[in-house]
Amino acid sequence: xxxxxxxxxxxxxxxxxxxxxxxxxxxxxxxxxxxxxxxxxxxxxxxxxxxxxxxxxxxxxxxxxxxxxxxxxxxxxxxxxxxxxxxxxxxxxxxxxxxxxxxxxxxxxxxxxxxxxxxxxxxxxxxxxxxxxxxxxxxxxxxxxxxxxxxxxxxxxxxxxxxxxxxxxxxxxxxxxxxxxxxxxxxxxxxxxxxxxxxxxxxxxxxxxxxxxxxxxxxxxxxxxxxxxxxxxxxxxxxxxxx
Numbered sequence: 001x002x003x004x005x006x007x008x009x010x011x012x013x014x015x016x017x018x019x020x021x022x023x024x025x026x027x028x029x030x031x032x033x034x035x036x037x038x039x040x041x042x043x044x045x046x047x048x049x050x051x052x053x054x055x056x057x058x059x060x061x062x063x064x065x066x067x068x069x070x071x072x073x074x075x076x077x078x079x080x081x082x083x084x085x086x087x088x089x090x091x092x093x094x095x096x097x098x099x100x101x102x103x104x105x106x107x108x109x110x111x112x113x114x115x116x117x118x119x120x121x122x123x124x125x126x127x128x129x130x131x132x133x134x135x136x137x138x139x140x141x142x143x144x145x146x147x148x149x150x151x152x153x154x155x156x157x158x159x160x161x162x163x164x165x166x167x168x169x170x171x172x173x174x175x176x177x178x179x180x181x182x183x184x185x186x187x188x189x190x191x192x193x194x195x196x197x198x199x200x201x202x203x204x205x206x207x208x209x210x211x212x213x214x215x216x217x218x219x220x221x222x223x224x225x226x227x228x229x230x231x232x233x234x235x236x237x238x239x240x241x242x243x
Contacts (some may be wrong), residue, residue, distance in 0.1 A: 002072045002089045002121050003168065003197075005044050006220055010197040015214040016044035017243055019234075020076065020201070020224030022176075023061035024050050031061070033231040035069050041238040042071070044220060048087065049076035050137075062086050075120070076222075078141070080111035089121040093171070096162050097128040097155075098144030125169040125199075126162030128155060130186060132178025132203050139175060146175075149182065152189040159194045170194060174202030177225045181209050184216040191217030210237050 009016055046065055062084045065073055074089040075082060095103040129139055131146040139146050147154050159170050172182045181203035191198055200213045201222030213221050227234050
């Protein structure tokens with residue numbers, strides 16, 4: 001059970017990290033650089049996926065990652081047709097901060113037969129988009145305005161509702177390349193009110209931001225855009241944090 005690592009981090013109030021690889025941007029050579037860095041600074045998971053895929057490289061990227069590493073590979077889908085049985089697990093995301101019915105349940109119904117037969121471990125994930133200071137691909141593609149970061153009470157109520165509905169994971173995301181990450185105040189408020197593993201991503205591009213998210217209660221920090229642009233920064237982000 002690949003989710004068990006994240007559940008245990010929540011039980012023991014610890015924090016790990018995941019490397020996010022965008023198949024649209026990751027050449028085999030680039031993946032090599034990223035995973036070489038991970039050999040010394042091991043992630044809990046490798047996430048793969050993107051909000052907008054403009055190339056037909058998704059399956060090839062999944063196979064390439066699996067060939068080069070034994071880290072659990074989790075699909076972080078931009079759409080629910082990004083399914084590949086060569087991965088280990090799948091974030092079954094419901095965009096609970098929005099009101100788009102297709103992203104709450106409609107697309108899930110369409111994908112259910114394929115996911116059921118895929119053999120992938122399914123993580124029912126409540127996905128909450130937080131304002132990171134600029135429009136993101138995720139908010140644009142989903143037609144979903146983000147929750148204002150200075151309104152943690154809205155985020156908390158959304159997360160509490162998701163827990164009562166039976167989701168297994170909460171994912172707070174400011175979006176790829178966000179100007180600012182999800183605030184410590186918001187993370188702390190959600191952690192105080194929800195007893196579920198908490199993933200946080202978007203705009204986390206300095207050791208200080210990594211440590212702030214970890215100290216606030218994140219159980220898994222997703223590092224994507226910053227590492228994608230500069231793989232060598234990974235060591236700095238990880239070794240100077242609390243991992």
